[in-house]
Amino acid sequence: MPAREGCLYGVGVGPGDPELVTLKALRLLRAAPVVAYPAPDRGDSFARTIVAAWLRPDQHEIAVRFPMQPGPLPAKLYDEAAAVLAAELGRGRDVVFLCQGDPLLYGSFIPLLSRLAPRWRTEIVPGISSLTACAAAAAWPLASREESLAVIPATLDESELAAQLARAENAAVIKLGRHFGKLRRVLGNLGLLDGALYVERATLPVQRLARLTAVDPAEVPYFSMALVRRIGPPA
Amino acid sequence: MPAREGCLYGVGVGPGDPELVTLKALRLLRAAPVVAYPAPDRGDSFARTIVAAWLRPDQHEIAVRFPMQPGPLPAKLYDEAAAVLAAELGRGRDVVFLCQGDPLLYGSFIPLLSRLAPRWRTEIVPGISSLTACAAAAAWPLASREESLAVIPATLDESELAAQLARAENAAVIKLGRHFGKLRRVLGNLGLLDGALYVERATLPVQRLARLTAVDPAEVPYFSMALVRRIGPPA
Numbered sequence: 001m002p003a004r005e006g007c008l009y010g011v012g013v014g015p016g017d018p019e020l021v022t023l024k025a026l027r028l029l030r031a032a033p034v035v036a037y038p039a040p041d042r043g044d045s046f047a048r049t050i051v052a053a054w055l056r057p058d059q060h061e062i063a064v065r066f067p068m069q070p071g072p073l074p075a076k077l078y079d080e081a082a083a084v085l086a087a088e089l090g091r092g093r094d095v096v097f098l099c100q101g102d103p104l105l106y107g108s109f110i111p112l113l114s115r116l117a118p119r120w121r122t123e124i125v126p127g128i129s130s131l132t133a134c135a136a137a138a139a140w141p142l143a144s145r146e147e148s149l150a151v152i153p154a155t156l157d158e159s160e161l162a163a164q165l166a167r168a169e170n171a172a173v174i175k176l177g178r179h180f181g182k183l184r185r186v187l188g189n190l191g192l193l194d195g196a197l198y199v200e201r202a203t204l205p206v207q208r209l210a211r212l213t214a215v216d217p218a219e220v221p222y223f224s225m226a227l228v229r230r231i232g233p234p235a
Numbered sequence: 236m237p238a239r240e241g242c243l244y245g246v247g248v249g250p251g252d253p254e255l256v257t258l259k260a261l262r263l264l265r266a267a268p269v270v271a272y273p274a275p276d277r278g279d280s281f282a283r284t285i286v287a288a289w290l291r292p293d294q295h296e297i298a299v300r301f302p303m304q305p306g307p308l309p310a311k312l313y314d315e316a317a318a319v320l321a322a323e324l325g326r327g328r329d330v331v332f333l334c335q336g337d338p339l340l341y342g343s344f345i346p347l348l349s350r351l352a353p354r355w356r357t358e359i360v361p362g363i364s365s366l367t368a369c370a371a372a373a374a375w376p377l378a379s380r381e382e383s384l385a386v387i388p389a390t391l392d393e394s395e396l397a398a399q400l401a402r403a404e405n406a407a408v409i410k411l412g413r414h415f416g417k418l419r420r421v422l423g424n425l426g427l428l429d430g431a432l433y434v435e436r437a438t439l440p441v442q443r444l445a446r447l448t449a450v451d452p453a454e455v456p457y458f459s460m461a462l463v464r465r466i467g468p469p470a
Contacts, residue, residue: 012367014257015361017259018258019257019258019259019262020257020258020259020360020361021257021258022249022254022255022256022257022258022363023253023254023255023256023257023258023261024252024254024255026258027254072380102367102370102371102377103371104367104370104371104374104375104376104377105367105370105377105378105384106378106379106380110376110379111379113374113376114376117374122374124370124371124372124374125255125371126250126255126363126364126367126368126370126371127363127367128257128361128362128363129361129364129367132247132337132339132340132361132362132364133361135337135339135340135359135361136247136337136338136339136359136360136361137359139339139348139352139357139359140339141339141345141348141349142337142339142340143340143341143386144341144345144346145307145341145388146388146390146391147388148385148386148387148388148391148399149340149385149386150383150384150385150386151378151383151384151385151386152383153380153381153382153383155381156381156383164383167402
């Protein structure tokens with residue numbers, strides 16, 4: 001056993017623009033002997049891409065590969081990933097786990113945290129979420145004064161999605177992708193379609209803003225969001 | 236008229252820890268000839284305090300003073316503040332308006348934006364919100380997979396607060412202050428009190444975490460949040 005066990009840092013690196021990384025994330029990232037990140041089956045990790053300019057060749061990198069598929073992943077995949085990170089912590093090495101957006105607002109860090117936090121020291125560094133990044137790109141107030149805000153996944157079934165949107169004053173609907181057609185139908189039925197805004201890949205050079213009615217459902221990626229308001233914009 | 240009009244930047248500076256400022260916020264702040272910020276009637280601006288170490292004597296500072304009082308402020312106050320900022324923009328000077336947390340998630344920038352955006356160039360830089368900062372401090376997953384998240388002001392009347400909390404899977408209740416007793420009552424009636432967490436002044440040296448049941452209602456400041464979950468923590 002090493003004299004000191006490692007600490008697991010769950011570090012938000014924001015929505016995509018490297019300039020939206022915080023000073024704290026950058027300091028921890030530079031100091032870490034081990035940098036881990038979620039990645040698809042094949043190809044690059046989006047979280048890694050955001051901070052690639054600051055990574056050094058002497059840092060040990062661990063790509064935690066999760067298949068991109070609908071529905072929950074088998075628990076075994078998270079168990080295995082947690083074991084790989086635990087092995088580094090047991091060797092006394094701090095691990096920075098990069099999270100696109102924020103570590104605790106959806107995302108694959110949450111099931112790793114629940115497995116590792118009971119045993120290992122952990123610290124979480126919040127990141128700019130896609131929620132506030134999309135709002136900033138669109139100059140769209142998310143909520144004001146006594147208003148509430150609902151963050152709703154478009155992956156819900158149609159009746160549940162409709163029920164949640166019907167009672168929301170302000171809503172951000174996330175994880176659009178192949179669920180966009182359903183969302184559009186629901187918003188149309190609720191009379192919320194006209195004011196709704198669509199934001200795709202906020203803060204990246206390929207960012208796109210459009211009225212929701214102008215979007216082709218066949219072209220909607222997972223990293224997109226709909227901003228919806230039942231009430232008028234704040235005075 | 237100057238050759239070029241100024242641009243208004245609404246810049247989020249995060250929840251309090253200066254290390255949670257983004258690289259972009261820091262770059263814009265350092266480059267700005269005019270730095271404005273909300274401030275109470277008397278005393279220091281919290282947003283300014285966060286970035287005080289980076290301000291220079293040659294920058295023109297504008298404290299936009301809003302009285303701390305319950306309920307909405309008179310529109311005239313926002314009109315006057317907007318006019319002061321517009322005068323700088325008209326002189327061709329860029330204005331960075333500092334926003335604690337995020338510029339578009341509650342906060343006094345929203346009514347200024349609605350007055351200035353129709354006439355002047357504006358850009359918004361998202362900041363770390365108190366929402367994700369409190370969650371990080373508590374290692375509390377805000378939402379996972381197909382769950383929704385509700386952000387709810389404690390300032391709502393008791394029946395409306397109860398109705399919104401009754402149907403939320405995950406909730407962050409903000410603006411506690413003198414509304415804490417009401418919130419505690421509502422959560423007790425809904426059977427949600429035991430798991431609820433209280434976070435005060437997240438990321439500051441005086442940060443406090445407690446079970447909601449352990450908090451003295453007489454000591455709850457405005458900058459506090461309750462984290463509530465109807466469902467168990469994510470697996």
